[in-house]
Amino acid sequence: MKTLRILALALCCVQARADTTVDPAEPYAYAANAGWINAYADGTNGAVIGQTFCSGYLYGANIGWISLSGVRTAVLRAGADSDGDGIPDPWELQMTGVLTVLSGGSHDADDDGVCDASEYGADTAPLDDQSLLTFTAFSRSGTTDSLTWTVRPTRFYALWQAPAVSNGAAWAQNALGVISPDAGPAMTRTVNTASSAQFYRVQAVLPLSE
Structure with missing residues (x-):
């Protein structure tokens, strides 16, 4: 008998990236000494200028x-974190109005099983x-497995899978990579698997605009 397991985890993001940061409708930049520069001149999906890598x-x-291969960039920050809890002040103020309700570590202001920092990582409401x-x-x-999960328009997503959650699996x-969110509150993707047992988790990924 085939068995199946499914596991949902919201993860704090330690790396931010974007599929591409160049708008194909506006692929040009201008520099006084270089003239016009085209990010789509090679006829592909355009240059990628991410928070930790370029290509x-x-x-x-x-x-x-100009080849961007091997170019690495510094991680862009999402604003000051004056209380040092790992959650940017602008997001805390937007969500709660003050800087004293949310906290780092395992603190979970709304007792939903997701810590405040992970709520920021997923851009979910930390008091709901x-x-x-x-x-x-x-x-x-x-x-073929079909999975549906909640999304926010301000985050990208990555699916992770494993045949087990123990014994060092x-x-x-x-292979879907980092996925842009669909319109609406949820998105669905299909995964092909030859394994009778499969565990899944979904990770929210901060885009470059963060």
Whole structure:
């Protein structure tokens, strides 16, 4: 008999990234000495300028091709954290109006099982125990699993899976990579798996705009 397990976890994000930060409708930048620079000149999906890595190519008529391969960038911060709890002040003030309600570590202001810092990571409401990153539906057809989870328009998402959660089984990020959220409160993706037992978790990823 085939068995299946599903696990939903909201994770604090330690790395932020974006599929691309260049708008294909406005792919040009201008520099006085370099002239116009095109981020889509190589005919692909455009140059990626992420918070921790870059890739692809830029092209300028005056300077030629510029490879971004191997270029690494500093992580952009989401504002001051004056109380040192790991949660940016602007987000705390937006969600609670003060800096004294939320806290770091395992503190969970709304007792929904998700710590305040993870609520920031997922951009869910830290004072609403019904607002959290979680799977809401699952189905299996043959070797295809369909998973639905809650989303926020301000976050990207990554699916992780493992054949077990014990005996040293390693979690691996699904081949879907980092996914932009669908419109609405939830999104659904399908995963092909040959394993009879499979555990899943979903991770919220802060985009570059954060």
